[in-house]
Amino acid sequence: MKQTSFGIALSLIKFYLSLAVTLSAVTGYFLSGNKAGIDLLIVAAGVFFLASGSAVLNQYTERSTDALMERTRNRPVASGLVLPRTAIVFVLGLFLTGAALLWLSGLRSLLLGIITVIMYNVVYTGLKRKSALAVVPGALVGALPPLIGYFGSGILSLNHDIIVFSVFMFLWQLPHCWLILVKYEKEYHKACFPTLYSIMSERALLILTFTWVLLSSGFLIIAGIASFEGLIRYLLAGFNVLFIWLFYRILFITKRTTAAFILINTFTLLLMIFLIAFSLCK
Numbered sequence: 435m436k437q438t439s440f441g442i443a444l445s446l447i448k449f450y451l452s453l454a455v456t457l458s459a460v461t462g463y464f465l466s467g468n469k470a471g472i473d474l475l476i477v478a479a480g481v482f483f484l485a486s487g488s489a490v491l492n493q494y495t496e497r498s499t500d501a502l503m504e505r506t507r508n509r510p511v512a513s514g515l516v517l518p519r520t521a522i523v524f525v526l527g528l529f530l531t532g533a534a535l536l537w538l539s540g541l542r543s544l545l546l547g548i549i550t551v552i553m554y555n556v557v558y559t560g561l562k563r564k565s566a567l568a569v570v571p572g573a574l575v576g577a578l579p580p581l582i583g584y585f586g587s588g589i590l591s592l593n594h595d596i597i598v599f600s601v602f603m604f605l606w607q608l609p610h611c612w613l614i615l616v617k618y619e620k621e622y623h624k625a626c627f628p629t630l631y632s633i634m635s636e637r638a639l640l641i642l643t644f645t646w647v648l649l650s651s652g653f654l655i656i657a658g659i660a661s662f663e664g665l666i667r668y669l670l671a672g673f674n675v676l677f678i679w680l681f682y683r684i685l686f687i688t689k690r691t692t693a694a695f696i697l698i699n700t701f702t703l704l705l706m707i708f709l710i711a712f713s714l715c716k
Contacts, residue, residue, distance in 0.1 A: 437515065446493065446510045446524065447486035454703070455485040455579050458603060461706040462580030464713035465595040466587040477539040477586030481579055483532030484547050487525050491555050494521040499563075503621040539586035546585065550578040566628045573607035598657040599709065605650040606702060609643045613695040616640065644685055647698070651678055654705075666712055673708070677701050 437445070459481040463474050493500065493511040500512035510516040516524075529551070536544040554575045561568035577600040584596045615622060615629055616639060622629050630639055651674045658670040677697070684694045 442510050442515050446490055446516055446521070447528070448489035449486075452482055452485035452489055454699075456482040457703070457706050458576070459579040459583030459586070461599065461709050462583030462596055463587045464710045465580070465593070465599060466584050466589040467593070467713070468587040468589065469714075473539060473586060473588065476535050477543060477583055480532050480535030480539060480543070480547065480586075481582055483528050483535065484551060485532075485579075487528030487532060488551055488554050490521050490528065491525045491551075492559060494518055494525065495555065495559055499625045499627070502625045503618070505618050505621055536582065536586070539582075540588070542585040542590075543582045546578055546582045550575055550582070553578070562627060564628065566630050566632065569608055569611045572611065573604050576607040577601065577604035579603075594657075594661055595709075598654070598661060602650065602654050602657075603702075605646070605653065606698070609647050609650075610695070610698060612639060612643045612646075613691055613698065616643075617691050617695070640685060644682065647681060648678060662712070670708070673704070 456478050460474065460478050463477060464470075490511075493509050496506075497509075497511045497518065500506035500509050506512060511518060511521050533544060533547065536547045553571055558568055558572040558575060561571065580596060580600045580603060584592070612630070615631075616636060619629060619631055619636070623631075630642075634642070655671045655674050659667045661667075662670065681694060681697055684690050684697060
């Protein structure tokens with residue numbers, strides 16, 4: 435099916451991923467304790483434009499390896515739907531717009547936005563072809579947008595809630611990447627990316643993934659009990675326990691890696707909605 439120009443643009447900026455990054459920044463904003471105002475719209479738009487620019491730059495940088503993998507060969511730049519020089523124009527426009535908006539949100543938000551772009555498009559992307567441990571600086575990228583949103587609210591000192599959420603977002607990126615690796619290991623090998631398969635079997639990687647998720651979820655439960663009061667803390671704990679049970683069944687009993695990947699991302703989405711709702715009800 436031939437893609438429309440609008441559809442190509444959405445694919446180019448990885449719309450749903452950029453939207454998820456923006457939602458994590460919005461969650462960080464509300465964890466500051468501030469109510470929604472024009473500053474929320476500004477910081478959210480700034481993060482969305484920077485995330486979109488990072489997505490386009492990533493496709494430009496990795497267009498040759500994207501073309502080798504079934505999962506990524508239809509991306510706009512890799513497939514030739516968007517010329518490399520056109521992608522660069524998009525990158526510049528998106529980055530400049532995002533940076534201008536974050537500058538309006540404050541110097542801290544702008545600096546964190548710039549650091550996020552460098553961490554993703556320079557450090558992480560550069561290390562991917564050299565080390566399987568590139569996922570660690572890649573995971574750090576997931577911890578920064580909540581801080582951008584938090585400081586965009588005008589608060590200058592960190593509180594317990596934003597620290598917990600940012601740490602959790604860092605921890606949660608790793609199993610996300612490992613599940614993608616389990617599903618597309620042959621494609622990563624074809625594109626000559628180093629992976630954990632060089633030192634462990636698929637079974638060992640699945641056990642590592644579940645153990646990491648279990649410990650990360652346990653961290654969230656303990657931190658939630660320390661942070662929240664009343665029924666909310668028990669709802670959060672129950673939500674985590676239910677997730678772990680479902681994740682275990684899907685990963686080891688029904689053995690559906692794709693479903694496990696969807697579940698872990700759904701959990702993240704519901705957690706952010708939960709935290710925003712809780713902050714609004716305070």
